[in-house]
Amino acid sequence: MNEKVIAVVTAGLTTPSSSRLLADQLADAVRDELSGRGIGTRIELIEVRDHAHELTDNLLTGFPPAKLREVLETVTGADALIVVSPTFSASYSGLFKMFFDVLDDQALAGKPVLLAATGGTERHSLVLEFALRPLFAYLKALPVPTGVYAASTDWGPNAAGLRPRIAQAAGELVSALHHETPTQADPFENPTPFEDLLNS
Protein backbone atom coordinates (compact mmCIF):
# COMPACT_ATOMS: atom_id res chain seq x y z
CA MET A 1 0.00 0.00 0.00
CA ASN A 2 1.07 3.54 -0.77
CA GLU A 3 2.39 5.21 2.40
CA LYS A 4 2.91 8.84 3.37
CA VAL A 5 5.33 9.98 6.02
CA ILE A 6 4.01 12.75 8.24
CA ALA A 7 6.52 14.41 10.57
CA VAL A 8 4.93 15.95 13.64
CA VAL A 9 7.04 18.62 15.35
CA THR A 10 5.69 19.69 18.72
CA ALA A 11 7.39 22.13 21.05
CA GLY A 12 5.47 21.76 24.31
CA LEU A 13 7.57 21.79 27.45
CA THR A 14 5.53 19.89 30.03
CA THR A 15 4.49 16.24 30.16
CA PRO A 16 1.77 15.91 29.17
CA SER A 17 1.56 19.16 27.24
CA SER A 18 -1.46 20.57 25.47
CA SER A 19 0.74 21.03 22.38
CA ARG A 20 1.40 17.30 22.34
CA LEU A 21 -2.28 16.59 22.89
CA LEU A 22 -3.16 18.76 19.89
CA ALA A 23 -0.35 17.21 17.84
CA ASP A 24 -1.68 13.70 18.50
CA GLN A 25 -5.23 14.68 17.56
CA LEU A 26 -4.02 16.31 14.34
CA ALA A 27 -1.87 13.28 13.49
CA ASP A 28 -4.83 10.93 14.09
CA ALA A 29 -7.07 13.09 11.91
CA VAL A 30 -4.51 13.08 9.10
CA ARG A 31 -4.12 9.31 9.42
CA ASP A 32 -7.91 8.83 9.20
CA GLU A 33 -8.13 11.14 6.22
CA LEU A 34 -5.36 9.28 4.40
CA SER A 35 -6.74 5.88 5.21
CA GLY A 36 -10.12 7.06 3.89
CA ARG A 37 -8.35 7.60 0.61
CA GLY A 38 -6.64 4.20 0.74
CA ILE A 39 -3.25 5.55 1.71
CA GLY A 40 -1.15 4.33 4.64
CA THR A 41 0.49 6.67 7.13
CA ARG A 42 3.73 6.65 9.05
CA ILE A 43 3.78 9.25 11.78
CA GLU A 44 7.23 10.47 12.93
CA LEU A 45 6.72 12.33 16.19
CA ILE A 46 9.37 14.80 17.29
CA GLU A 47 9.28 16.40 20.71
CA VAL A 48 11.56 19.42 20.29
CA ARG A 49 12.18 19.41 24.04
CA ASP A 50 14.12 16.16 23.70
CA HIS A 51 16.63 17.98 21.50
CA ALA A 52 16.93 21.27 23.38
CA HIS A 53 20.63 20.86 24.19
CA GLU A 54 21.52 19.61 20.74
CA LEU A 55 19.75 22.60 19.18
CA THR A 56 21.86 24.98 21.26
CA ASP A 57 24.99 23.03 20.32
CA ASN A 58 24.04 23.25 16.67
CA LEU A 59 23.56 27.01 16.87
CA LEU A 60 26.96 27.42 18.55
CA THR A 61 28.98 24.98 16.44
CA GLY A 62 27.20 25.24 13.11
CA PHE A 63 26.51 21.54 12.71
CA PRO A 64 23.92 19.17 14.20
CA PRO A 65 25.08 16.42 16.56
CA ALA A 66 24.40 12.93 15.20
CA LYS A 67 21.03 12.38 16.93
CA LEU A 68 19.66 15.75 15.91
CA ARG A 69 20.92 15.23 12.37
CA GLU A 70 18.75 12.12 12.10
CA VAL A 71 15.73 14.05 13.34
CA LEU A 72 16.32 16.89 10.89
CA GLU A 73 16.63 14.37 8.06
CA THR A 74 13.34 12.80 9.13
CA VAL A 75 11.66 16.20 8.89
CA THR A 76 13.17 17.19 5.56
CA GLY A 77 12.42 13.75 4.14
CA ALA A 78 8.75 13.65 5.25
CA ASP A 79 5.89 14.11 2.80
CA ALA A 80 4.23 16.69 5.02
CA LEU A 81 4.62 18.35 8.41
CA ILE A 82 2.37 19.07 11.33
CA VAL A 83 3.92 21.73 13.56
CA VAL A 84 2.65 22.75 16.98
CA SER A 85 4.03 25.52 19.16
CA PRO A 86 2.87 26.83 22.50
CA THR A 87 2.27 30.57 22.45
CA PHE A 88 4.96 32.37 24.45
CA SER A 89 5.02 36.15 24.77
CA ALA A 90 2.63 36.58 21.84
CA SER A 91 4.55 34.33 19.43
CA TYR A 92 5.87 30.81 18.87
CA SER A 93 8.25 29.66 21.56
CA GLY A 94 11.98 30.22 21.24
CA LEU A 95 12.62 26.49 21.28
CA PHE A 96 10.17 25.96 18.42
CA LYS A 97 11.93 28.63 16.37
CA MET A 98 15.36 27.15 17.09
CA PHE A 99 14.32 23.90 15.47
CA PHE A 100 13.53 25.68 12.23
CA ASP A 101 16.56 27.99 12.55
CA VAL A 102 19.00 25.10 12.27
CA LEU A 103 17.37 23.74 9.12
CA ASP A 104 18.76 24.90 5.80
CA ASP A 105 16.47 27.68 4.59
CA GLN A 106 15.62 25.66 1.45
CA ALA A 107 15.02 22.40 3.30
CA LEU A 108 11.23 22.75 3.58
CA ALA A 109 10.62 24.30 0.16
CA GLY A 110 7.39 22.97 -1.35
CA LYS A 111 6.46 20.88 1.69
CA PRO A 112 2.82 20.96 2.88
CA VAL A 113 2.57 22.08 6.50
CA LEU A 114 -0.31 22.09 8.94
CA LEU A 115 0.16 25.01 11.37
CA ALA A 116 -1.02 24.65 14.94
CA ALA A 117 -0.54 26.43 18.23
CA THR A 118 -1.76 26.26 21.80
CA GLY A 119 -2.25 28.95 24.41
CA GLY A 120 -3.91 29.78 27.68
CA THR A 121 -6.56 31.96 26.10
CA GLU A 122 -8.23 32.23 22.71
CA ARG A 123 -7.13 35.88 22.55
CA HIS A 124 -3.81 34.64 21.14
CA SER A 125 -5.30 32.63 18.29
CA LEU A 126 -3.96 34.94 15.58
CA VAL A 127 -0.45 33.81 16.49
CA LEU A 128 -0.96 31.29 13.70
CA GLU A 129 -1.42 34.04 11.17
CA PHE A 130 1.07 36.65 12.26
CA ALA A 131 3.87 34.42 13.56
CA LEU A 132 3.74 30.85 12.23
CA ARG A 133 2.45 31.53 8.74
CA PRO A 134 5.10 34.14 7.81
CA LEU A 135 7.83 31.83 9.14
CA PHE A 136 6.75 28.99 6.90
CA ALA A 137 6.13 31.34 3.99
CA TYR A 138 9.76 32.47 4.36
CA LEU A 139 10.88 28.84 4.34
CA LYS A 140 8.91 28.41 1.06
CA ALA A 141 6.84 25.65 2.64
CA LEU A 142 3.16 25.33 1.73
CA PRO A 143 1.10 26.00 4.87
CA VAL A 144 -2.50 24.86 4.34
CA PRO A 145 -5.17 27.59 4.71
CA THR A 146 -6.67 26.32 7.96
CA GLY A 147 -4.47 26.50 11.05
CA VAL A 148 -5.58 25.03 14.35
CA TYR A 149 -5.31 26.99 17.56
CA ALA A 150 -6.38 25.39 20.84
CA ALA A 151 -6.86 27.40 24.03
CA SER A 152 -7.43 25.89 27.48
CA THR A 153 -11.20 25.97 26.97
CA ASP A 154 -10.86 23.86 23.81
CA TRP A 155 -9.93 20.93 26.01
CA GLY A 156 -13.12 21.41 28.08
CA PRO A 157 -16.33 23.22 27.27
CA ASN A 158 -15.39 24.10 23.67
CA ALA A 159 -14.01 20.68 22.65
CA ALA A 160 -16.82 20.17 20.19
CA GLY A 161 -15.70 23.32 18.38
CA LEU A 162 -12.10 22.12 18.06
CA ARG A 163 -12.87 18.81 16.34
CA PRO A 164 -14.22 20.23 13.07
CA ARG A 165 -11.26 22.61 12.82
CA ILE A 166 -8.89 19.66 13.19
CA ALA A 167 -10.80 17.67 10.53
CA GLN A 168 -10.84 20.64 8.16
CA ALA A 169 -7.08 21.24 8.50
CA ALA A 170 -6.26 17.52 8.18
CA GLY A 171 -8.31 17.32 4.98
CA GLU A 172 -6.48 20.29 3.54
CA LEU A 173 -3.09 18.81 4.42
CA VAL A 174 -3.91 15.51 2.74
CA SER A 175 -5.20 17.30 -0.36
CA ALA A 176 -1.97 19.29 -0.51
CA LEU A 177 0.04 16.05 -0.58
CA HIS A 178 -0.39 15.79 -4.33
CA HIS A 179 2.10 18.60 -4.76
CA GLU A 180 5.41 17.44 -6.12
CA THR A 181 8.13 18.46 -3.71
CA PRO A 182 10.89 20.01 -5.80
CA THR A 183 14.20 18.20 -5.40
CA GLN A 184 17.21 20.38 -4.72
CA ALA A 185 20.26 20.21 -6.94
CA ASP A 186 23.25 18.78 -5.05
CA PRO A 187 26.24 21.08 -5.58
CA PHE A 188 28.56 18.21 -4.69
CA GLU A 189 27.03 15.91 -7.32
CA ASN A 190 26.95 18.61 -9.98
CA PRO A 191 29.52 21.30 -9.16
CA THR A 192 29.42 24.50 -11.19
CA PRO A 193 32.29 24.18 -13.69
CA PHE A 194 35.05 26.63 -12.86
CA GLU A 195 34.89 28.38 -16.25
CA ASP A 196 31.30 29.32 -15.35
CA LEU A 197 32.47 30.68 -11.99
CA LEU A 198 35.19 32.70 -13.72
CA ASN A 199 32.77 34.17 -16.24
CA SER A 200 29.86 34.83 -13.90
Place this chain on the structure above:
Amino acid sequence: MQFGVFSVGDVTTDPTTGTTVSEGERIKAMVRIALKAEEVGLDVFAQGEHHNPPFVPSSPTTQLGFIAARTSKIILSTSTTLITTNDPVKIAEDYAMLQHLADGRVDLMMGRGNTGPVYPWFGQDIRNGIQLAVENYALLRRLWREDVVDWEGKFRTPLQGFTSTPRPLDDVPPFVWHGSIRSPEIAEQAAYYGDGFFHNNIFWPMSHTKRMIELYRTRFEHYGHGAADQAIVGLGGQVFMRKNSQDAVREFRPYFDNAPVYGHGPSLEDFSRETPLTVGSPQEVIERTLSFRESVGDYQRQLFLMDHAGLPLKTVLEQLDILGEEVVPVLRKEFAALKPAHVPDAPTHASLKAAAERARDLETIEEPIR
Protein backbone atom coordinates in the same frame (compact mmCIF):
# COMPACT_ATOMS: atom_id res chain seq x y z
CA MET B 1 54.20 14.19 4.46
CA GLN B 2 54.45 17.60 6.09
CA PHE B 3 53.49 18.24 9.69
CA GLY B 4 53.05 21.59 11.29
CA VAL B 5 50.99 23.94 13.39
CA PHE B 6 48.51 26.63 12.46
CA SER B 7 47.71 29.54 14.72
CA VAL B 8 44.61 31.68 14.69
CA GLY B 9 46.21 34.37 16.84
CA ASP B 10 43.34 34.95 19.26
CA VAL B 11 43.82 36.86 22.50
CA THR B 12 41.61 34.91 24.87
CA THR B 13 41.52 35.16 28.65
CA ASP B 14 42.93 32.07 30.34
CA PRO B 15 39.76 30.77 32.06
CA THR B 16 41.76 29.04 34.81
CA THR B 17 43.65 32.15 35.95
CA GLY B 18 41.69 35.08 34.52
CA THR B 19 44.91 36.31 32.89
CA THR B 20 44.73 38.02 29.53
CA VAL B 21 47.99 38.54 27.68
CA SER B 22 48.63 41.82 25.86
CA GLU B 23 48.62 41.99 22.08
CA GLY B 24 52.38 42.39 22.16
CA GLU B 25 52.79 39.31 24.34
CA ARG B 26 50.54 37.30 22.03
CA ILE B 27 52.44 38.38 18.92
CA LYS B 28 55.75 37.42 20.56
CA ALA B 29 54.20 34.15 21.73
CA MET B 30 53.28 33.30 18.15
CA VAL B 31 56.88 33.90 17.12
CA ARG B 32 58.07 31.72 19.99
CA ILE B 33 55.70 28.96 18.85
CA ALA B 34 57.02 29.17 15.30
CA LEU B 35 60.64 28.90 16.51
CA LYS B 36 59.70 25.99 18.73
CA ALA B 37 57.95 24.28 15.82
CA GLU B 38 61.19 24.35 13.85
CA GLU B 39 63.19 23.25 16.89
CA VAL B 40 61.05 20.14 17.46
CA GLY B 41 61.31 19.16 13.81
CA LEU B 42 57.98 20.28 12.36
CA ASP B 43 57.81 21.27 8.68
CA VAL B 44 55.26 24.08 8.59
CA PHE B 45 54.20 27.10 10.62
CA ALA B 46 51.02 28.75 9.36
CA GLN B 47 49.22 31.72 10.80
CA GLY B 48 45.87 33.34 10.31
CA GLU B 49 45.06 36.85 9.14
CA HIS B 50 42.45 38.84 11.00
CA HIS B 51 41.36 42.45 11.10
CA ASN B 52 39.24 42.48 14.20
CA PRO B 53 39.76 41.89 17.92
CA PRO B 54 40.32 39.53 19.70
CA PHE B 55 42.84 38.53 17.00
CA VAL B 56 46.30 40.07 16.59
CA PRO B 57 47.77 38.97 13.26
CA SER B 58 46.59 41.63 10.80
CA SER B 59 49.92 41.78 9.02
CA PRO B 60 51.10 38.21 8.38
CA THR B 61 54.10 38.96 6.15
CA THR B 62 55.59 41.29 8.78
CA GLN B 63 55.40 38.49 11.29
CA LEU B 64 56.42 35.71 8.90
CA GLY B 65 59.35 37.84 7.69
CA PHE B 66 60.53 38.22 11.28
CA ILE B 67 60.19 34.47 11.81
CA ALA B 68 61.98 33.78 8.52
CA ALA B 69 65.01 35.69 9.80
CA ARG B 70 65.19 33.52 12.89
CA THR B 71 64.57 30.11 11.31
CA SER B 72 66.27 28.16 8.55
CA LYS B 73 64.19 25.12 7.63
CA ILE B 74 60.53 25.52 8.45
CA ILE B 75 58.03 26.45 5.70
CA LEU B 76 56.08 29.62 6.49
CA SER B 77 52.46 29.59 5.44
CA THR B 78 49.10 31.21 6.12
CA SER B 79 45.82 29.93 7.47
CA THR B 80 44.38 31.79 5.74
CA THR B 81 45.27 34.74 3.49
CA LEU B 82 42.10 36.70 2.83
CA ILE B 83 41.74 36.56 -0.93
CA THR B 84 38.44 38.44 -0.72
CA THR B 85 39.31 41.64 1.16
CA ASN B 86 43.02 41.98 0.33
CA ASP B 87 44.06 43.59 -2.90
CA PRO B 88 45.55 40.77 -5.00
CA VAL B 89 48.27 43.18 -6.09
CA LYS B 90 49.39 43.59 -2.49
CA ILE B 91 49.28 39.82 -1.88
CA ALA B 92 51.43 39.28 -5.00
CA GLU B 93 53.98 41.84 -3.79
CA ASP B 94 54.03 40.90 -0.11
CA TYR B 95 54.49 37.17 -0.60
CA ALA B 96 57.01 37.47 -3.43
CA MET B 97 59.01 39.72 -1.11
CA LEU B 98 58.69 37.16 1.69
CA GLN B 99 59.77 34.39 -0.70
CA HIS B 100 63.04 36.22 -1.37
CA LEU B 101 63.69 36.92 2.30
CA ALA B 102 62.84 33.35 3.34
CA ASP B 103 64.78 31.72 0.47
CA GLY B 104 61.62 30.12 -0.88
CA ARG B 105 60.30 28.71 2.41
CA VAL B 106 56.85 30.16 1.70
CA ASP B 107 53.47 28.97 0.58
CA LEU B 108 49.97 30.36 1.12
CA MET B 109 46.50 29.17 1.88
CA MET B 110 43.70 31.25 0.42
CA GLY B 111 40.54 31.73 2.43
CA ARG B 112 37.50 33.97 2.17
CA GLY B 113 37.02 35.02 5.78
CA ASN B 114 33.63 34.47 7.40
CA THR B 115 33.31 37.65 9.45
CA GLY B 116 30.69 39.77 7.70
CA PRO B 117 31.63 43.19 9.13
CA VAL B 118 35.26 42.90 7.93
CA TYR B 119 34.29 43.05 4.26
CA PRO B 120 32.92 46.62 4.18
CA TRP B 121 36.00 47.87 6.07
CA PHE B 122 37.87 46.91 2.91
CA GLY B 123 35.19 48.11 0.51
CA GLN B 124 33.69 44.68 -0.12
CA ASP B 125 30.52 42.72 0.61
CA ILE B 126 30.50 39.21 2.08
CA ARG B 127 27.75 38.21 -0.31
CA ASN B 128 30.31 38.47 -3.12
CA GLY B 129 32.72 36.18 -1.25
CA ILE B 130 32.96 33.42 -3.87
CA GLN B 131 33.16 35.84 -6.79
CA LEU B 132 35.86 37.85 -5.01
CA ALA B 133 37.86 34.69 -4.34
CA VAL B 134 37.57 33.62 -7.97
CA GLU B 135 38.39 36.96 -9.58
CA ASN B 136 41.12 38.07 -7.16
CA TYR B 137 42.91 34.77 -7.32
CA ALA B 138 42.80 34.70 -11.12
CA LEU B 139 44.52 38.11 -11.08
CA LEU B 140 47.02 37.05 -8.40
CA ARG B 141 48.13 34.11 -10.54
CA ARG B 142 48.74 36.35 -13.52
CA LEU B 143 50.68 38.88 -11.44
CA TRP B 144 53.08 36.13 -10.37
CA ARG B 145 53.37 34.51 -13.80
CA GLU B 146 53.36 37.43 -16.26
CA ASP B 147 55.91 40.23 -16.07
CA VAL B 148 53.55 42.85 -17.48
CA VAL B 149 49.83 42.61 -16.80
CA ASP B 150 46.88 44.39 -18.41
CA TRP B 151 43.78 43.52 -16.51
CA GLU B 152 40.18 44.55 -15.96
CA GLY B 153 37.67 42.97 -13.58
CA LYS B 154 34.63 43.66 -11.47
CA PHE B 155 36.10 44.39 -8.06
CA ARG B 156 39.34 46.30 -8.49
CA THR B 157 40.54 49.25 -10.56
CA PRO B 158 41.97 48.11 -13.93
CA LEU B 159 45.70 47.61 -14.42
CA GLN B 160 47.59 48.82 -17.47
CA GLY B 161 51.16 47.68 -18.05
CA PHE B 162 51.58 46.74 -14.38
CA THR B 163 54.56 44.76 -13.12
CA SER B 164 54.33 43.32 -9.63
CA THR B 165 57.71 43.57 -7.91
CA PRO B 166 59.72 41.79 -6.81
CA ARG B 167 59.18 38.98 -9.29
CA PRO B 168 58.73 35.62 -7.53
CA LEU B 169 61.95 33.97 -6.39
CA ASP B 170 63.50 32.04 -9.33
CA ASP B 171 60.34 32.94 -11.28
CA VAL B 172 58.54 30.25 -9.29
CA PRO B 173 55.34 31.51 -7.63
CA PRO B 174 54.66 30.22 -4.11
CA PHE B 175 52.54 27.08 -3.97
CA VAL B 176 48.93 27.85 -3.12
CA TRP B 177 46.42 25.91 -1.07
CA HIS B 178 42.74 26.84 -1.03
CA GLY B 179 40.93 26.44 2.27
CA SER B 180 37.19 26.03 2.60
CA ILE B 181 34.93 24.23 5.03
CA ARG B 182 31.86 23.70 2.88
CA SER B 183 31.89 25.69 -0.34
CA PRO B 184 32.11 23.32 -3.31
CA GLU B 185 33.11 26.29 -5.48
CA ILE B 186 36.45 26.55 -3.67
CA ALA B 187 37.20 22.83 -4.02
CA GLU B 188 36.39 23.34 -7.69
CA GLN B 189 38.75 26.32 -7.88
CA ALA B 190 41.64 24.38 -6.30
CA ALA B 191 41.01 21.46 -8.64
CA TYR B 192 40.84 23.67 -11.76
CA TYR B 193 44.28 25.13 -11.14
CA GLY B 194 45.82 21.94 -9.79
CA ASP B 195 46.51 23.80 -6.53
CA GLY B 196 46.35 22.25 -3.08
CA PHE B 197 43.13 21.98 -1.09
CA PHE B 198 43.13 22.31 2.68
CA HIS B 199 40.23 21.44 4.92
CA ASN B 200 40.38 23.00 8.36
CA ASN B 201 38.73 19.79 9.59
CA ILE B 202 38.44 21.02 13.16
CA PHE B 203 35.11 22.16 14.60
CA TRP B 204 33.24 19.99 12.03
CA PRO B 205 32.30 16.36 11.61
CA MET B 206 34.70 14.35 9.45
CA SER B 207 31.83 13.71 7.02
CA HIS B 208 32.01 17.38 5.88
CA THR B 209 35.74 17.10 5.32
CA LYS B 210 35.39 13.84 3.45
CA ARG B 211 32.77 15.24 1.09
CA MET B 212 34.83 18.31 0.21
CA ILE B 213 38.03 16.32 -0.35
CA GLU B 214 36.21 13.80 -2.52
CA LEU B 215 34.85 16.59 -4.70
CA TYR B 216 38.29 18.22 -4.96
CA ARG B 217 39.96 14.94 -5.90
CA THR B 218 37.36 14.07 -8.54
CA ARG B 219 37.60 17.50 -10.15
CA PHE B 220 41.42 17.53 -9.93
CA GLU B 221 41.39 14.43 -12.10
CA HIS B 222 38.68 15.91 -14.35
CA TYR B 223 40.91 18.92 -15.09
CA GLY B 224 43.80 16.64 -16.04
CA HIS B 225 46.28 17.34 -13.26
CA GLY B 226 46.70 13.65 -12.42
CA ALA B 227 44.72 10.87 -10.81
CA ALA B 228 42.32 11.73 -7.98
CA ASP B 229 44.65 10.17 -5.43
CA GLN B 230 47.48 12.41 -6.62
CA ALA B 231 45.69 15.63 -5.66
CA ILE B 232 47.38 17.71 -2.94
CA VAL B 233 45.37 17.55 0.27
CA GLY B 234 45.94 19.19 3.64
CA LEU B 235 44.00 18.75 6.86
CA GLY B 236 43.75 20.49 10.19
CA GLY B 237 43.52 18.84 13.55
CA GLN B 238 43.14 19.91 17.16
CA VAL B 239 44.82 18.07 20.00
CA PHE B 240 45.74 18.38 23.64
CA MET B 241 48.01 15.75 25.14
CA ARG B 242 49.30 14.51 28.45
CA LYS B 243 50.95 11.23 29.28
CA ASN B 244 47.70 10.06 30.87
CA SER B 245 44.46 10.62 29.02
CA GLN B 246 42.57 11.67 32.14
CA ASP B 247 45.13 14.37 32.93
CA ALA B 248 44.78 15.79 29.43
CA VAL B 249 40.99 15.91 29.74
CA ARG B 250 41.11 17.47 33.22
CA GLU B 251 43.59 20.16 32.18
CA PHE B 252 42.00 21.03 28.84
CA ARG B 253 38.32 21.01 29.90
CA PRO B 254 38.13 24.58 31.24
CA TYR B 255 39.75 25.86 28.03
CA PHE B 256 37.34 23.81 25.97
CA ASP B 257 34.28 24.90 27.95
CA ASN B 258 35.09 28.59 27.51
CA ALA B 259 36.71 28.53 24.08
CA PRO B 260 35.71 30.91 21.33
CA VAL B 261 33.75 29.20 18.51
CA TYR B 262 32.41 26.14 20.37
CA GLY B 263 32.56 27.08 24.08
CA HIS B 264 29.40 26.93 26.21
CA GLY B 265 27.96 24.44 23.75
CA PRO B 266 28.62 20.72 23.46
CA SER B 267 30.57 18.81 26.08
CA LEU B 268 34.22 17.96 25.44
CA GLU B 269 33.19 14.32 25.12
CA ASP B 270 30.43 15.05 22.56
CA PHE B 271 32.67 17.35 20.54
CA SER B 272 35.51 14.81 20.57
CA ARG B 273 33.13 12.22 19.17
CA GLU B 274 31.58 14.52 16.54
CA THR B 275 34.77 16.26 15.36
CA PRO B 276 38.47 15.34 15.05
CA LEU B 277 39.28 17.04 18.41
CA THR B 278 41.49 14.64 20.36
CA VAL B 279 42.25 15.21 24.02
CA GLY B 280 44.26 12.37 25.46
CA SER B 281 47.55 10.53 25.34
CA PRO B 282 50.06 10.88 22.49
CA GLN B 283 49.09 7.37 21.40
CA GLU B 284 45.44 8.39 21.09
CA VAL B 285 46.46 11.38 18.97
CA ILE B 286 48.53 9.10 16.73
CA GLU B 287 45.63 6.71 16.23
CA ARG B 288 43.09 9.45 15.58
CA THR B 289 45.34 11.25 13.10
CA LEU B 290 46.07 8.04 11.22
CA SER B 291 42.32 7.49 10.96
CA PHE B 292 41.94 10.71 8.90
CA ARG B 293 43.63 8.87 6.04
CA GLU B 294 40.79 6.35 6.01
CA SER B 295 38.34 9.19 5.31
CA VAL B 296 40.29 11.29 2.79
CA GLY B 297 43.01 9.01 1.39
CA ASP B 298 46.76 9.63 1.43
CA TYR B 299 47.35 13.30 2.04
CA GLN B 300 50.28 15.67 2.07
CA ARG B 301 49.99 18.10 4.96
CA GLN B 302 48.74 17.85 8.53
CA LEU B 303 48.54 21.03 10.60
CA PHE B 304 47.55 21.08 14.27
CA LEU B 305 45.87 23.89 16.17
CA MET B 306 47.74 24.08 19.48
CA ASP B 307 47.58 27.61 20.83
CA HIS B 308 44.06 28.94 21.15
CA ALA B 309 41.42 29.45 23.84
CA GLY B 310 43.79 31.17 26.28
CA LEU B 311 46.24 28.28 26.77
CA PRO B 312 49.40 29.76 28.32
CA LEU B 313 52.53 29.86 26.16
CA LYS B 314 54.34 27.52 28.54
CA THR B 315 51.66 24.85 28.03
CA VAL B 316 51.68 25.32 24.26
CA LEU B 317 55.45 24.86 24.15
CA GLU B 318 55.11 21.66 26.22
CA GLN B 319 52.48 20.46 23.75
CA LEU B 320 54.87 21.15 20.86
CA ASP B 321 57.55 19.10 22.61
CA ILE B 322 55.17 16.16 22.90
CA LEU B 323 54.03 16.62 19.29
CA GLY B 324 57.59 16.80 17.95
CA GLU B 325 59.08 14.08 20.11
CA GLU B 326 56.35 11.48 20.53
CA VAL B 327 53.70 11.98 17.88
CA VAL B 328 55.08 13.26 14.59
CA PRO B 329 58.00 10.79 14.28
CA VAL B 330 55.54 7.90 14.57
CA LEU B 331 53.08 9.52 12.18
CA ARG B 332 55.82 10.16 9.62
CA LYS B 333 56.80 6.52 9.66
CA GLU B 334 53.26 5.15 9.60
CA PHE B 335 51.96 7.47 6.88
CA ALA B 336 55.05 6.88 4.73
CA ALA B 337 54.67 3.12 5.01
CA LEU B 338 51.03 3.35 3.84
CA LYS B 339 51.55 5.82 0.97
CA PRO B 340 51.85 4.31 -2.53
CA ALA B 341 54.80 5.54 -4.64
CA HIS B 342 52.66 7.37 -7.21
CA VAL B 343 51.17 9.71 -4.57
CA PRO B 344 53.28 12.89 -4.59
CA ASP B 345 54.55 14.91 -1.65
CA ALA B 346 53.37 18.49 -1.19
CA PRO B 347 55.18 20.81 -3.61
CA THR B 348 57.97 22.96 -2.15
CA HIS B 349 59.93 25.79 -3.71
CA ALA B 350 62.72 23.34 -4.57
CA SER B 351 60.40 20.83 -6.24
CA LEU B 352 58.53 23.55 -8.17
CA LYS B 353 61.82 25.09 -9.30
CA ALA B 354 63.08 21.73 -10.49
CA ALA B 355 59.80 21.09 -12.34
CA ALA B 356 60.01 24.53 -14.01
CA GLU B 357 63.60 23.83 -15.09
CA ARG B 358 62.60 20.46 -16.52
CA ALA B 359 59.79 22.13 -18.46
CA ARG B 360 62.21 24.76 -19.82
CA ASP B 361 64.73 22.09 -20.85
CA LEU B 362 62.03 20.20 -22.73
CA GLU B 363 61.10 23.37 -24.60
CA THR B 364 64.74 23.96 -25.62
CA ILE B 365 65.07 20.40 -26.88
CA GLU B 366 61.85 20.62 -28.85
CA GLU B 367 62.61 23.99 -30.41
CA PRO B 368 64.69 22.82 -33.43
CA ILE B 369 61.97 20.32 -34.37
CA ARG B 370 59.33 23.06 -34.69
